[in-house]
Amino acid sequence: MVASILPIWFFAVYLGLGAWRHGRLDLREDLTFAVQAQLNSLDQEIAGEETALRLLAAAPSLQRGDFAAFQRQAAALAALLPEHTVTLLAANGRPLLDSRGSAFAPGAAAPPYFTPSAVAADLSPLYHDPADGTPSVALTLPVRREGRLLYVLALSCPSRLFLPYIHEPGSPASWIGAIIDQSGTVLARVRQPDLYVGHPAAAQVLRALRGPARQGVAEFVNLEGETILAAYRRSARSGWSMVVAVRQVTLESDLRHWLIMTALGGLSLLLFTALAVLLLWRAFAATERARRRQEILLRHASDGVHILDAVGTVLDASDSFAQMLGYQRHEVIGMTVGQWDAGFTPQELAAVVAEHLTDQDGRSFETRHRRKDGSVLDVEVTSHALELDGQPILFCASRDISERKTAERAMREANAELEQFAYIASHDLREPLRSISTYITLIERNYAQAFDAEGQTFLGIVRDGARRMNRMVLDLLEFTQVGRSGTQCAPLPLQEALDAALANLDQTLRETGAAFLQDRPLPVVMGNRTELTSLLQNLIGNALKYRDAARTPQVRLTLRDEPEGWHLAVADNGIGIEPEYFEQIFVIFQRLHNRELYPGTGIGLAICRRIVNRHGGRIWVESTPGQGSIFHFTLPKGDLPADGDHAG
Numbered sequence: 001m002v003a004s005i006l007p008i009w010f011f012a013v014y015l016g017l018g019a020w021r022h023g024r025l026d027l028r029e030d031l032t033f034a035v036q037a038q039l040n041s042l043d044q045e046i047a048g049e050e051t052a053l054r055l056l057a058a059a060p061s062l063q064r065g066d067f068a069a070f071q072r073q074a075a076a077l078a079a080l081l082p083e084h085t086v087t088l089l090a091a092n093g094r095p096l097l098d099s100r101g102s103a104f105a106p107g108a109a110a111p112p113y114f115t116p117s118a119v120a121a122d123l124s125p126l127y128h129d130p131a132d133g134t135p136s137v138a139l140t141l142p143v144r145r146e147g148r149l150l151y152v153l154a155l156s157c158p159s160r161l162f163l164p165y166i167h168e169p170g171s172p173a174s175w176i177g178a179i180i181d182q183s184g185t186v187l188a189r190v191r192q193p194d195l196y197v198g199h200p201a202a203a204q205v206l207r208a209l210r211g212p213a214r215q216g217v218a219e220f221v222n223l224e225g226e227t228i229l230a231a232y233r234r235s236a237r238s239g240w241s242m243v244v245a246v247r248q249v250t251l252e253s254d255l256r257h258w259l260i261m262t263a264l265g266g267l268s269l270l271l272f273t274a275l276a277v278l279l280l281w282r283a284f285a286a287t288e289r290a291r292r293r294q295e296i297l298l299r300h301a302s303d304g305v306h307i308l309d310a311v312g313t314v315l316d317a318s319d320s321f322a323q324m325l326g327y328q329r330h331e332v333i334g335m336t337v338g339q340w341d342a343g344f345t346p347q348e349l350a351a352v353v354a355e356h357l358t359d360q361d362g363r364s365f366e367t368r369h370r371r372k373d374g375s376v377l378d379v380e381v382t383s384h385a386l387e388l389d390g391q392p393i394l395f396c397a398s399r400d401i402s403e404r405k406t407a408e409r410a411m412r413e414a415n416a417e418l419e420q421f422a423y424i425a426s427h428d429l430r431e432p433l434r435s436i437s438t439y440i441t442l443i444e445r446n447y448a449q450a451f452d453a454e455g456q457t458f459l460g461i462v463r464d465g466a467r468r469m470n471r472m473v474l475d476l477l478e479f480t481q482v483g484r485s486g487t488q489c490a491p492l493p494l495q496e497a498l499d500a501a502l503a504n505l506d507q508t509l510r511e512t513g514a515a516f517l518q519d520r521p522l523p524v525v526m527g528n529r530t531e532l533t534s535l536l537q538n539l540i541g542n543a544l545k546y547r548d549a550a551r552t553p554q555v556r557l558t559l560r561d562e563p564e565g566w567h568l569a570v571a572d573n574g575i576g577i578e579p580e581y582f583e584q585i586f587v588i589f590q591r592l593h594n595r596e597l598y599p600g601t602g603i604g605l606a607i608c609r610r611i612v613n614r615h616g617g618r619i620w621v622e623s624t625p626g627q628g629s630i631f632h633f634t635l636p637k638g639d640l641p642a643d644g645d646h647a648g
């Protein structure tokens with residue numbers, strides 16, 4: 001990566017250096033242009049001042065010798081040129097008056113700029129003002145009458161007033177400008193004026209200025225010993241020269257700046273590229289890792305994972321799904337769900353796919369898949385509607401439940417056989433029992449006197465046993481009958497079943513003096529009349545049977561409407577049940593008490609559980625020994641016909 005960025009960097013440095021060299025050429029041109037423009041402005045300024053001075057020299061007041069009026073006019077001109085002074089000198093250089101109104105003694109000395117030989121307007125060399133030593137210059141104009149020199153008019157000012165002409169606003173701060181007078185003295189300078197102004201310019205510069213070319217660009221060494229690149233030009237009009245220069249150190253620091261900036265730019269480019277490559281690489285690595293993890297998930301999922309599009313075509317599938325159907329993975333991709341599903345018709349399948357696509361919570365259902373070899377297996381499919389690249393998809397997982405289904409079928413068959421056996425056994429057992437009962441009755445009636453007291457007791461035991469046996473067989477028969485009676489579930493007003501149960505228990509209710517309470521009328525449910533009557537009769541019967549002798553029995557039937565279904569509870573104030581028997585009591589023939597105290601066969605609650613289970617509900621008990629028990633059961637609400645025909 002570094003290797004790939006290096007050429008870019010070198011190229012940037014090359015461009016930078018090229019630009020700098022080019023910039024240096026441009027610089028010579030710029031300096032030349034600046035020097036020309038600035039000298040031009042300076043010439044114009046001087047020409048303007050000369051014109052103003054000539055106008056003043058032609059003033060009638062001077063011709064008349066009216067010095068007071070002339071002084072006012074000189075002051076007016078000076079007011080237009082700040083820091084300038086207009087002075088009128090006599091032909092011998094003696095000052096007569098000035099624009100400031102100075103009083104000059106009759107013997108006052110001639111100012112430094114005065115030259116007796118003045119013949120035309122002339123610029124003086126630099127002089128130091130006698131009053132305050134300020135480096136100044138003056139423009140002098142001889143005033144003649146009929147060839148005779150009468151006066152010399154002078155316009156003087158500090159030389160620093162020319163600074164604006166040697167460094168125009170907008171030119172680079174590193175440029176140094178200077179004006180050199182006709183004698184080679186520095187008049188004004190932008191940088192270090194104290195060091196230069198009033199001193200002769202560097203010899204090299206002076207040589208160039210006095211050369212025939214009058215202008216040019218060259219490298220010089222200045223008074224400070226620094227090498228400078230300077231453009232110079234001497235004005236033919238005023239004799240003054242203008243120099244605009246750049247120091248070599250500035251140029252070198254510019255080059256250094258260029259190089260540093262280019263290096264920094266290159267370095268930033270390098271870092272930026274490195275960072276971008278790193279980020280890209282990390283993003284790519286993360287995506288690649290995620291893709292590999294997904295592939296592992298998909299390949300090794302034990303369930304047959306497959307992704308379907310909106311019309312049921314396989315977009316992708318796991319190896320296990322392909323194996324489940326006996327295909328290769330690439331064969332499964334592109335197949336449609338109808339090609340392997342054996343549980344639905346094509347129309348049903350289309351409806352199932354469309355319906356599941358709208359359900360993001362996911363669904364599970366059972367169906368059958370057909371393998372490549374034609375054999376069929378039972379599966380449970382879980383599907384989730386998702387979105388992939390803006391398209392709806394179904395994420396499905398098929399689980400092979402063939403073994404479970406086979407086991408369930410085997411269990412159902414075994415149960416059916418067992419029930420058949422119990423039914424036949426209990427049915428057939430009644431026949432010999434009936435014979436025993438009949439013959440015992442005959443023996444008691446015809447041969448009672450033949451038995452002594454002991455024989456009578458034995459006979460009683462046999463009769464009792466036969467009766468109990470008969471009861472048990474009948475109960476067993478009822479147990480096996482649950483769910484067998486041809487009567488199917490139908491809408492049944494549960495109140496009718498309760499009334500029938502209470503009618504059957506009427507005698508016991510009266511004998512025990514029990515109170516039966518019902519909090520609200522019972523609903524219509526989907527159920528079997530005989531079985532639900534038996535359920536209620538068993539529970540209420542037990543509540544009465546297992547009453548506490550010390551209290552009047554109270555049985556309360558409550559009803560609650562719950563999301564799960566109807567929740568009913570039969571509560572009593574009887575003897576109660578120890579918690580460890582809460583499960584056991586629902587098992588067939590399981591009893592907690594001896595027959596003498598509480599007669600029974602131990603089948604009642606087993607029948608109750610069977611009935612409730614068959615109706616799709618649950619049954620359980622809550623109890624506090626010595627206080628009472630509550631038997632809870634639920635019945636699903638089911639789909640009742642809308643016409644209200646609830647004949648049970």
Ligand code: ADP
Pocket residue numbers: 542543544546572574575576577585586590591592593599600601602603604605606629
């Ligand atoms: P059975 O009543 O014929 O013994 P069940 O199957 O109806 O048989 O009851 C099983 C056992 O559960 C009973 O022997 C009794 O000990 C206990 N049992 C049932 N209902 C109640 C109840 N309401 N209060 C106390 N114990 C009860």
